[in-house]
Amino acid sequence: MMAPVKQEKPKMQSELCSSPSVIVIGGGFGGIAAARALHDASFKVVMLESRDRIGGRAYTDYSFGFPVDMGASWLHGVCKKNPLAPVIGKLGLPLFRTSGDNSVLYDHDLESYALFDMEGHQVPQELVTEVGEAFESVLEETKKIRDEYQEDMSVRKAFSIVLKRRPDLRQHGLAYKVLQWYLCRMEGWFAADVDNISLKGWDQEELLEGGHGLMVQGYHPVIEALAKGLDIRLNHRVVKITWRYSGVKVFLEDGRTLVADAAVIAVPLGVLKASTIKFEPRLPEWKEAAISDLGVGTENKIALYFERAFWPKVDFLGVVAPTSYGCSYFLNLHKATGHPVLVYMPAGRLANDIEKMSDEAATNFAVSQLKRILPHASEPIRSLVSHWGTDPNSFGSYSYDAVGKPHDLYERLRVPIDNLFFAGEATSIRFPGTVHGAFSTGIMAAEDCKRRLMERYRDLELFQPVMGEELPTEPIPMRISRL
Incomplete structure:
Protein backbone atom coordinates (compact mmCIF):
# COMPACT_ATOMS: atom_id res chain seq x y z
CA MET A 1 0.00 0.00 0.00
CA ARG A 57 -2.68 14.79 -11.03
CA ALA A 58 0.22 12.39 -10.56
CA TYR A 59 -1.42 9.58 -8.61
CA THR A 60 -0.05 6.07 -8.20
CA ASP A 61 -2.67 3.54 -7.09
CA TYR A 62 -1.54 0.40 -5.24
CA SER A 63 -4.86 -1.39 -4.82
CA PHE A 64 -3.92 -4.07 -7.39
CA GLY A 65 -0.98 -4.96 -5.18
CA PHE A 66 1.50 -3.13 -7.42
CA PRO A 67 1.83 0.46 -8.66
CA VAL A 68 -0.42 1.76 -11.45
CA ASP A 69 -0.29 5.44 -12.37
CA MET A 70 -3.84 6.71 -12.86
CA GLY A 71 -2.68 10.21 -13.75
CA ALA A 72 0.68 11.28 -15.16
CA SER A 73 2.80 8.25 -15.99
CA TRP A 74 5.49 9.29 -18.50
CA LEU A 75 8.70 11.28 -18.40
CA HIS A 76 8.50 13.13 -21.72
CA GLY A 77 12.09 13.57 -22.81
CA VAL A 78 14.41 10.96 -21.29
CA CYS A 79 17.57 13.06 -21.28
CA LYS A 80 19.83 15.13 -19.03
CA LYS A 81 18.08 18.33 -20.10
CA ASN A 82 14.87 17.20 -18.45
CA PRO A 83 14.51 19.10 -15.14
CA LEU A 84 13.41 15.91 -13.37
CA ALA A 85 16.30 13.78 -14.64
CA PRO A 86 18.59 14.41 -11.61
CA VAL A 87 15.84 13.40 -9.17
CA ILE A 88 14.80 10.26 -11.05
CA GLY A 89 18.43 9.32 -11.67
CA LYS A 90 19.33 9.68 -8.00
CA LEU A 91 16.39 7.55 -6.93
CA GLY A 92 17.40 4.84 -9.40
CA LEU A 93 13.88 4.52 -10.78
CA PRO A 94 13.55 2.49 -13.99
CA LEU A 95 11.86 3.83 -17.10
CA PHE A 96 10.44 1.92 -20.05
CA ARG A 97 10.80 3.78 -23.34
CA THR A 98 7.56 3.59 -25.33
CA SER A 99 8.62 5.76 -28.28
CA GLY A 100 11.65 7.49 -29.73
CA ASP A 101 12.61 11.09 -30.33
CA ASN A 102 9.63 11.83 -32.56
CA SER A 103 6.56 13.24 -30.93
CA VAL A 104 4.12 10.50 -29.92
CA LEU A 105 1.85 12.06 -32.55
CA TYR A 106 3.53 10.20 -35.35
CA ASP A 107 5.89 7.57 -34.01
CA HIS A 108 5.59 4.58 -36.35
CA ASP A 109 7.91 2.13 -34.59
CA LEU A 110 6.27 -1.19 -35.45
CA GLU A 111 7.11 -2.51 -31.99
CA SER A 112 4.97 0.23 -30.51
CA TYR A 113 1.43 -0.80 -31.40
CA ALA A 114 -0.93 -3.21 -33.07
CA LEU A 115 -4.06 -1.75 -34.65
CA PHE A 116 -7.30 -3.59 -35.31
CA ASP A 117 -10.54 -2.74 -37.08
CA MET A 118 -13.97 -3.07 -35.45
CA GLU A 119 -14.26 -6.67 -36.69
CA GLY A 120 -11.06 -7.73 -34.94
CA HIS A 121 -8.86 -7.89 -38.03
CA GLN A 122 -5.34 -6.59 -37.48
CA VAL A 123 -4.30 -3.71 -39.72
CA PRO A 124 -1.27 -4.65 -41.82
CA GLN A 125 1.82 -3.09 -40.31
CA GLU A 126 2.94 -1.64 -43.62
CA LEU A 127 -0.37 0.26 -43.83
CA VAL A 128 0.09 1.62 -40.30
CA THR A 129 3.51 2.90 -41.34
CA GLU A 130 2.27 4.31 -44.63
CA VAL A 131 -0.61 6.20 -43.04
CA GLY A 132 1.62 7.38 -40.21
CA GLU A 133 3.98 8.93 -42.73
CA ALA A 134 1.04 10.55 -44.53
CA PHE A 135 -0.20 11.91 -41.18
CA GLU A 136 3.20 13.43 -40.53
CA SER A 137 3.13 15.01 -43.99
CA VAL A 138 -0.31 16.50 -43.36
CA LEU A 139 0.94 18.01 -40.10
CA GLU A 140 3.83 19.60 -41.98
CA GLU A 141 1.44 20.96 -44.62
CA THR A 142 -0.74 22.55 -41.93
CA LYS A 143 2.18 24.82 -41.08
CA LYS A 144 1.83 26.36 -44.55
CA ILE A 145 -1.86 26.94 -43.85
CA ARG A 146 -0.87 28.64 -40.62
CA ASP A 147 1.39 31.04 -42.53
CA GLU A 148 -1.27 31.82 -45.11
CA TYR A 149 -4.16 32.59 -42.77
CA GLN A 150 -4.01 35.49 -40.35
CA GLU A 151 -6.80 34.10 -38.21
CA ASP A 152 -6.24 30.96 -36.17
CA MET A 153 -8.25 27.81 -36.80
CA SER A 154 -8.60 24.33 -35.38
CA VAL A 155 -6.25 21.53 -36.33
CA ARG A 156 -9.28 19.67 -37.72
CA LYS A 157 -10.10 22.53 -40.11
CA ALA A 158 -6.47 22.81 -41.23
CA PHE A 159 -6.43 19.07 -41.94
CA SER A 160 -9.50 19.48 -44.10
CA ILE A 161 -7.89 22.28 -46.12
CA VAL A 162 -4.68 20.29 -46.64
CA LEU A 163 -6.51 17.19 -47.83
CA LYS A 164 -8.52 19.25 -50.34
CA ARG A 165 -5.28 20.68 -51.74
CA ARG A 166 -3.28 17.46 -51.61
CA PRO A 167 -5.30 14.55 -53.06
CA ASP A 168 -2.19 12.38 -52.77
CA LEU A 169 -2.42 12.59 -48.96
CA ARG A 170 -6.07 11.61 -48.78
CA GLN A 171 -6.81 8.20 -47.28
CA HIS A 172 -9.64 5.83 -48.14
CA GLY A 173 -11.23 2.74 -46.65
CA LEU A 174 -9.18 1.15 -43.89
CA ALA A 175 -6.39 3.70 -44.37
CA TYR A 176 -8.83 6.51 -43.58
CA LYS A 177 -9.74 4.79 -40.31
CA VAL A 178 -6.06 4.48 -39.42
CA LEU A 179 -5.69 8.22 -40.07
CA GLN A 180 -8.54 8.84 -37.62
CA TRP A 181 -6.65 6.73 -35.07
CA TYR A 182 -3.61 9.00 -35.42
CA LEU A 183 -5.92 11.96 -34.79
CA CYS A 184 -7.22 10.09 -31.73
CA ARG A 185 -3.65 9.79 -30.43
CA MET A 186 -3.17 13.51 -31.03
CA GLU A 187 -6.29 14.18 -28.98
CA GLY A 188 -4.79 12.08 -26.20
CA TRP A 189 -1.60 14.14 -26.29
CA PHE A 190 -3.57 17.36 -25.76
CA ALA A 191 -6.52 15.86 -23.80
CA ALA A 192 -8.80 17.69 -26.24
CA ASP A 193 -10.62 17.18 -29.54
CA VAL A 194 -8.78 18.32 -32.67
CA ASP A 195 -11.78 20.60 -33.29
CA ASN A 196 -10.62 22.67 -30.29
CA ILE A 197 -6.81 22.54 -30.63
CA SER A 198 -5.14 25.67 -32.02
CA LEU A 199 -3.32 25.38 -35.34
CA LYS A 200 -1.01 28.22 -34.31
CA GLY A 201 -0.22 26.79 -30.90
CA TRP A 202 -0.26 22.99 -31.09
CA ASP A 203 3.49 22.60 -31.78
CA GLN A 204 4.87 25.49 -29.72
CA GLU A 205 5.91 23.44 -26.71
CA GLU A 206 9.51 22.30 -26.44
CA LEU A 207 9.92 18.56 -26.99
CA LEU A 208 13.01 17.25 -25.25
CA GLU A 209 15.08 14.54 -26.89
CA GLY A 210 15.27 10.96 -25.67
CA GLY A 211 11.73 9.83 -26.34
CA HIS A 212 9.02 9.05 -23.80
CA GLY A 213 9.74 6.92 -20.74
CA LEU A 214 7.01 5.21 -18.73
CA MET A 215 7.64 5.33 -14.97
CA VAL A 216 7.73 1.59 -14.25
CA GLY A 297 -8.81 19.10 -21.41
CA THR A 298 -9.58 15.67 -20.02
CA GLU A 299 -7.85 12.36 -20.47
CA ASN A 300 -8.88 9.51 -18.22
CA LYS A 301 -7.65 6.01 -17.51
CA ILE A 302 -9.52 2.78 -16.99
CA ALA A 303 -7.04 0.19 -15.73
CA LEU A 304 -8.07 -3.43 -16.36
CA TYR A 305 -6.30 -6.14 -14.32
CA PHE A 306 -6.49 -9.65 -15.78
CA GLU A 307 -5.39 -13.08 -14.57
CA ARG A 308 -2.95 -13.34 -17.44
CA ALA A 309 -1.88 -11.44 -20.54
CA PHE A 310 -3.64 -12.65 -23.72
CA TRP A 311 -2.75 -9.76 -26.03
CA PRO A 312 0.18 -9.02 -28.38
CA LYS A 313 3.48 -7.89 -26.89
CA VAL A 314 3.24 -4.28 -28.05
CA ASP A 315 3.16 -0.95 -26.20
CA PHE A 316 -0.30 0.03 -27.43
CA LEU A 317 -3.34 -1.80 -28.77
CA GLY A 318 -5.52 0.34 -31.02
CA VAL A 319 -9.05 0.27 -32.41
CA VAL A 320 -9.50 2.11 -35.72
CA ALA A 321 -12.85 3.64 -36.68
CA PRO A 322 -14.41 6.12 -39.13
CA THR A 323 -14.05 8.96 -36.58
CA SER A 324 -11.42 9.84 -34.00
CA TYR A 325 -14.22 9.74 -31.39
CA GLY A 326 -14.84 6.08 -32.26
CA CYS A 327 -11.16 5.11 -32.06
CA SER A 328 -9.54 3.73 -28.92
CA TYR A 329 -6.19 2.75 -27.56
CA PHE A 330 -4.90 0.70 -24.65
CA LEU A 331 -1.52 1.01 -22.94
CA ASN A 332 0.02 -2.41 -22.32
CA LEU A 333 1.57 -2.34 -18.85
CA HIS A 334 2.48 -6.03 -19.10
CA LYS A 335 5.31 -5.28 -21.52
CA ALA A 336 6.76 -2.59 -19.26
CA THR A 337 6.08 -4.01 -15.79
CA GLY A 338 5.25 -7.71 -16.15
CA HIS A 339 1.78 -7.20 -14.66
CA PRO A 340 -1.22 -8.26 -16.82
CA VAL A 341 -2.82 -4.82 -17.02
CA LEU A 342 -4.24 -2.86 -19.94
CA VAL A 343 -5.08 0.82 -19.50
CA TYR A 344 -7.81 2.28 -21.69
CA MET A 345 -7.14 5.99 -22.27
CA PRO A 346 -10.05 8.05 -23.66
CA ALA A 347 -9.55 11.79 -24.18
CA GLY A 348 -11.55 14.90 -25.04
CA ARG A 349 -15.29 14.54 -25.61
CA LEU A 350 -15.12 10.76 -25.31
CA ALA A 351 -13.46 11.03 -21.88
CA ASN A 352 -16.10 13.52 -20.74
CA ASP A 353 -18.91 11.26 -21.95
CA ILE A 354 -17.47 8.22 -20.17
CA GLU A 355 -17.12 10.23 -16.95
CA LYS A 356 -20.90 10.52 -16.88
CA MET A 357 -21.07 6.73 -16.46
CA SER A 358 -20.73 4.73 -13.27
CA ASP A 359 -17.37 3.06 -12.71
CA GLU A 360 -18.95 -0.30 -13.56
CA ALA A 361 -20.42 1.03 -16.80
CA ALA A 362 -17.14 2.73 -17.72
CA THR A 363 -15.25 -0.52 -17.13
CA ASN A 364 -17.77 -2.44 -19.25
CA PHE A 365 -17.37 0.12 -22.04
CA ALA A 366 -13.59 -0.30 -22.00
CA VAL A 367 -13.91 -4.09 -22.02
CA SER A 368 -16.38 -3.91 -24.93
CA GLN A 369 -13.83 -1.89 -26.90
CA LEU A 370 -11.18 -4.50 -26.11
CA LYS A 371 -13.46 -7.32 -27.25
CA ARG A 372 -13.94 -5.59 -30.58
CA ILE A 373 -10.32 -6.35 -31.37
CA LEU A 374 -9.81 -9.45 -29.22
CA PRO A 375 -13.20 -11.25 -29.23
CA HIS A 376 -12.02 -13.96 -26.82
CA ALA A 377 -10.71 -11.49 -24.23
CA SER A 378 -11.37 -12.56 -20.66
CA GLU A 379 -13.11 -10.40 -18.07
CA PRO A 380 -10.83 -8.35 -15.80
CA ILE A 381 -10.35 -9.38 -12.18
CA ARG A 382 -10.44 -5.77 -11.01
CA SER A 383 -10.52 -2.31 -12.51
CA LEU A 384 -9.71 1.29 -11.65
CA VAL A 385 -11.38 4.38 -13.16
CA SER A 386 -10.12 7.97 -13.00
CA HIS A 387 -12.36 11.06 -12.99
CA TRP A 388 -10.03 13.98 -13.69
CA GLY A 389 -12.67 16.05 -15.49
CA THR A 390 -15.20 16.08 -12.66
CA ASP A 391 -12.82 15.84 -9.69
CA PRO A 392 -13.26 19.17 -7.82
CA ASN A 393 -9.54 19.08 -7.03
Missing part, protein backbone atom coordinates in the same frame (compact mmCIF):
# COMPACT_ATOMS: atom_id res chain seq x y z
CA MET A 2 1.03 3.60 -0.50
CA ALA A 3 2.95 4.98 2.47
CA PRO A 4 0.90 7.71 4.22
CA VAL A 5 2.21 11.25 4.33
CA LYS A 6 2.85 12.45 7.83
CA GLN A 7 0.31 15.14 8.70
CA GLU A 8 1.56 17.39 11.46
CA LYS A 9 -0.70 19.03 13.98
CA PRO A 10 -1.88 22.39 12.57
CA LYS A 11 0.05 25.35 13.93
CA MET A 12 -1.68 28.40 15.36
CA GLN A 13 -1.76 31.54 13.25
CA SER A 14 0.88 33.24 15.41
CA GLU A 15 3.39 30.52 14.55
CA LEU A 16 3.14 31.42 10.88
CA CYS A 17 3.55 35.15 11.40
CA SER A 18 7.30 35.04 11.87
CA SER A 19 9.06 35.84 8.61
CA PRO A 20 10.13 34.92 6.01
CA SER A 21 7.20 32.59 5.53
CA VAL A 22 5.41 31.19 2.50
CA ILE A 23 2.18 29.26 2.06
CA VAL A 24 2.19 26.89 -0.92
CA ILE A 25 -1.32 26.04 -2.11
CA GLY A 26 -1.53 22.77 -4.01
CA GLY A 27 0.43 19.57 -3.44
CA GLY A 28 1.10 18.55 -7.03
CA PHE A 29 4.55 18.60 -8.63
CA GLY A 30 4.56 22.39 -9.02
CA GLY A 31 3.67 22.98 -5.39
CA ILE A 32 6.02 20.31 -4.04
CA ALA A 33 8.94 21.65 -6.10
CA ALA A 34 8.31 25.19 -4.83
CA ALA A 35 7.95 24.06 -1.23
CA ARG A 36 11.07 21.89 -1.47
CA ALA A 37 13.21 24.72 -2.85
CA LEU A 38 11.92 27.28 -0.34
CA HIS A 39 12.29 24.87 2.57
CA ASP A 40 15.87 24.11 1.57
CA ALA A 41 16.54 27.86 1.47
CA SER A 42 15.47 28.14 5.14
CA PHE A 43 12.05 29.68 4.56
CA LYS A 44 9.16 28.76 6.83
CA VAL A 45 6.94 26.85 4.42
CA VAL A 46 3.51 25.32 4.87
CA MET A 47 1.94 23.40 2.00
CA LEU A 48 -1.86 23.13 1.89
CA GLU A 49 -3.47 20.31 -0.09
CA SER A 50 -7.22 19.83 -0.49
CA ARG A 51 -6.95 16.08 -1.09
CA ASP A 52 -6.06 13.39 1.44
CA ARG A 53 -2.83 12.78 -0.47
CA ILE A 54 -0.10 14.70 -2.26
CA GLY A 55 0.88 14.43 -5.91
CA GLY A 56 -2.07 16.16 -7.55
CA GLN A 217 7.26 2.04 -10.49
CA GLY A 218 4.98 5.04 -10.87
CA TYR A 219 5.53 8.64 -9.90
CA HIS A 220 4.83 8.12 -6.20
CA PRO A 221 8.48 7.47 -5.19
CA VAL A 222 9.47 10.79 -6.78
CA ILE A 223 6.70 12.64 -4.96
CA GLU A 224 7.63 11.07 -1.63
CA ALA A 225 11.31 11.95 -2.06
CA LEU A 226 10.61 15.58 -2.90
CA ALA A 227 8.11 15.93 -0.05
CA LYS A 228 10.33 14.46 2.65
CA GLY A 229 10.49 16.73 5.70
CA LEU A 230 8.01 19.31 4.41
CA ASP A 231 5.18 20.68 6.55
CA ILE A 232 2.21 19.35 4.58
CA ARG A 233 -1.41 19.87 5.65
CA LEU A 234 -3.75 17.43 3.92
CA ASN A 235 -7.52 17.96 3.65
CA HIS A 236 -6.96 21.73 3.81
CA ARG A 237 -9.17 23.28 1.13
CA VAL A 238 -8.47 26.95 0.41
CA VAL A 239 -11.51 29.09 -0.45
CA LYS A 240 -10.12 32.64 -0.37
CA ILE A 241 -6.81 34.48 -0.53
CA THR A 242 -6.39 38.10 0.45
CA TRP A 243 -3.16 39.70 -0.66
CA ARG A 244 -1.47 42.98 0.24
CA TYR A 245 2.07 44.28 0.02
CA SER A 246 2.60 43.33 3.65
CA GLY A 247 1.55 39.71 3.24
CA VAL A 248 -1.16 37.20 2.41
CA LYS A 249 -4.01 35.68 4.37
CA VAL A 250 -5.40 32.30 3.37
CA PHE A 251 -8.91 31.23 4.36
CA LEU A 252 -9.76 27.53 4.65
CA GLU A 253 -13.11 25.88 4.05
CA ASP A 254 -13.42 25.00 7.74
CA GLY A 255 -13.09 28.67 8.78
CA ARG A 256 -9.47 28.67 9.86
CA THR A 257 -6.98 31.18 8.48
CA LEU A 258 -3.23 31.26 7.98
CA VAL A 259 -0.98 34.22 7.23
CA ALA A 260 2.43 34.50 5.62
CA ASP A 261 4.66 36.90 3.72
CA ALA A 262 3.84 35.32 0.36
CA ALA A 263 1.92 32.50 -1.30
CA VAL A 264 2.63 30.15 -4.19
CA ILE A 265 -0.55 29.24 -6.06
CA ALA A 266 0.02 25.79 -7.56
CA VAL A 267 -3.53 24.54 -8.04
CA PRO A 268 -4.64 23.09 -11.41
CA LEU A 269 -5.88 25.40 -14.16
CA GLY A 270 -9.32 23.78 -13.97
CA VAL A 271 -9.63 24.82 -10.32
CA LEU A 272 -8.66 28.41 -11.17
CA LYS A 273 -11.23 28.40 -13.98
CA ALA A 274 -13.94 27.19 -11.59
CA SER A 275 -13.23 30.16 -9.26
CA THR A 276 -13.48 27.93 -6.19
CA ILE A 277 -10.70 30.10 -4.73
CA LYS A 278 -11.62 33.78 -4.43
CA PHE A 279 -8.95 36.46 -4.57
CA GLU A 280 -9.25 39.75 -2.69
CA PRO A 281 -8.55 42.08 -4.35
CA ARG A 282 -9.38 40.42 -7.66
CA LEU A 283 -6.54 39.33 -9.87
CA PRO A 284 -5.67 41.79 -12.66
CA GLU A 285 -7.71 41.49 -15.84
CA TRP A 286 -4.76 40.14 -17.82
CA LYS A 287 -4.30 37.36 -15.27
CA GLU A 288 -8.00 36.49 -15.24
CA ALA A 289 -7.95 36.47 -19.06
CA ALA A 290 -5.06 33.99 -19.07
CA ILE A 291 -7.01 31.69 -16.76
CA SER A 292 -10.13 32.02 -18.88
CA ASP A 293 -8.51 31.65 -22.31
CA LEU A 294 -6.14 28.73 -21.75
CA GLY A 295 -7.68 25.41 -22.67
CA VAL A 296 -7.93 22.57 -20.18
CA SER A 394 -8.59 19.20 -10.71
CA PHE A 395 -11.55 19.84 -13.08
CA GLY A 396 -9.46 18.55 -15.96
CA SER A 397 -6.26 16.72 -16.80
CA TYR A 398 -3.92 19.28 -18.35
CA SER A 399 -3.76 22.43 -20.45
CA TYR A 400 -3.66 22.96 -24.20
CA ASP A 401 -3.66 25.84 -26.70
CA ALA A 402 -7.26 26.71 -27.58
CA VAL A 403 -8.23 28.06 -31.00
CA GLY A 404 -7.72 31.80 -31.33
CA LYS A 405 -5.73 32.19 -28.12
CA PRO A 406 -2.00 33.10 -27.96
CA HIS A 407 0.61 30.64 -26.71
CA ASP A 408 2.07 33.22 -24.31
CA LEU A 409 -0.96 32.78 -22.03
CA TYR A 410 1.10 30.16 -20.16
CA GLU A 411 3.71 32.79 -19.33
CA ARG A 412 1.07 35.33 -18.34
CA LEU A 413 -0.38 32.81 -15.92
CA ARG A 414 3.08 32.25 -14.43
CA VAL A 415 4.04 35.92 -13.94
CA PRO A 416 3.93 36.87 -10.22
CA ILE A 417 1.67 39.59 -8.82
CA ASP A 418 3.26 41.31 -5.83
CA ASN A 419 3.61 38.49 -3.29
CA LEU A 420 1.51 35.91 -5.19
CA PHE A 421 3.49 33.42 -7.27
CA PHE A 422 2.10 30.85 -9.67
CA ALA A 423 3.26 27.34 -10.57
CA GLY A 424 1.99 24.22 -12.31
CA GLU A 425 1.99 22.70 -15.78
CA ALA A 426 -0.33 25.42 -17.13
CA THR A 427 2.24 28.07 -16.22
CA SER A 428 5.01 26.45 -18.28
CA ILE A 429 5.36 28.05 -21.71
CA ARG A 430 8.15 25.57 -22.57
CA PHE A 431 6.66 22.32 -21.27
CA PRO A 432 2.88 22.71 -20.80
CA GLY A 433 0.92 19.63 -19.85
CA THR A 434 3.92 17.76 -18.43
CA VAL A 435 5.23 16.74 -15.03
CA HIS A 436 8.64 18.25 -15.70
CA GLY A 437 6.89 21.46 -16.79
CA ALA A 438 5.06 21.63 -13.46
CA PHE A 439 8.26 20.82 -11.57
CA SER A 440 10.32 23.50 -13.33
CA THR A 441 7.70 26.21 -12.73
CA GLY A 442 7.69 25.32 -9.04
CA ILE A 443 11.43 26.00 -8.94
CA MET A 444 10.93 29.27 -10.83
CA ALA A 445 8.15 30.36 -8.46
CA ALA A 446 10.44 29.67 -5.50
CA GLU A 447 13.23 31.72 -7.04
CA ASP A 448 10.87 34.61 -7.80
CA CYS A 449 9.50 34.44 -4.28
CA LYS A 450 12.95 34.55 -2.77
CA ARG A 451 13.93 37.61 -4.80
CA ARG A 452 10.72 39.37 -3.82
CA LEU A 453 11.17 38.73 -0.10
CA MET A 454 14.83 39.76 -0.20
CA GLU A 455 13.59 43.31 -0.65
CA ARG A 456 12.65 43.12 3.02
CA TYR A 457 14.98 40.41 4.30
CA ARG A 458 18.46 41.15 3.02
CA ASP A 459 20.19 38.47 5.07
CA LEU A 460 18.64 35.46 3.34
CA GLU A 461 21.12 32.87 2.16
CA LEU A 462 21.29 31.82 -1.49
CA PHE A 463 19.03 28.99 -2.62
CA GLN A 464 20.22 25.48 -2.04
CA PRO A 465 19.70 22.92 -4.81
CA VAL A 466 16.38 21.12 -4.90
CA MET A 467 16.34 18.27 -2.32
CA GLY A 468 19.14 20.07 -0.46
CA GLU A 469 22.63 18.63 -0.60
CA GLU A 470 21.37 15.14 -1.42
CA LEU A 471 21.34 15.69 -5.19
CA PRO A 472 24.49 14.53 -6.95
CA THR A 473 26.78 17.06 -8.56
CA GLU A 474 27.34 14.64 -11.45
CA PRO A 475 24.26 13.35 -13.27
CA ILE A 476 23.34 9.73 -12.58
CA PRO A 477 22.28 7.79 -15.70
CA MET A 478 18.61 6.87 -15.80
CA ARG A 479 17.65 3.22 -15.99
CA ILE A 480 15.94 2.76 -19.36
CA SER A 481 14.58 -0.42 -20.93
CA ARG A 482 12.84 -1.05 -24.24
CA LEU A 483 12.35 -4.81 -24.62
